[in-house]
């Protein structure tokens with residue numbers, strides 16, 4: 692069981708290798724595409740599509756709450772699995788169904804994902820521009836290769852101070868501390884969307900350049 696795109700570091704699981712292992716050992720592979728739906732893949736189906744492993748993945752889950760801008764989530768799998776979940780998943784049976792307005796919003800968003808692929812191309816280009824700019828300034832962006840770009844600072848106090856300073860510039864970049872990340876790996880979590888402009892990215896880079904001069908702690 693794995694995320695396809697990891698939520699804090701913005702890096703990818705080795706899906707092809709995992710699918711091969713699952714096949715070799717007759718195991719099922721479940722992938723959470725929460726951060727990849729609508730962003731990766733030719734049709735926006737996620738990293739499983741992008742890396743050509745859809746057939747080797749038995750269960751795919753995702754959320755409607757990120758790129759799709761609604762709420763709720765989905766499980767995709769075999770008819771037998773879905774039938775079993777519909778009948779046995781307590782959280783499904785005993786919770787009120789999501790309001791239809793949310794379902795309608797998600798359906799509309801799927802139309803946008805399918806009809807407007809240039810949005811994900813542009814988002815990924817902007818993220819690459821942001822990563823390059825950060826790296827030029829000497830920040831550690833880890834293994835990020837997506838629209839989630841960490842600035843790994845390590846120290847919790849420094850991370851929260853930076854986050855607050857960015858907020859003073861009108862930039863919402865949450866500081867992430869344990870247990871969301873391992874101790875010593877505190878980070879600023881930059882999450883770009885299609886709606887961010889090149890100017891927004893530059894504003895963030897300028898604000899971070901000022902922070903670079905701040906003494907630690």
Ligand SMILES: Cc1ncc(COP(=O)(O)O)c(C=O)c1O
Nearest residue numbers: 694698723725726754755756763
């Ligand atoms: C990997 C992953 N899966 C699932 C979720 C849950 O999505 P939701 O908030 O829509 O329940 C999140 C995040 O919030 C996530 O990061």
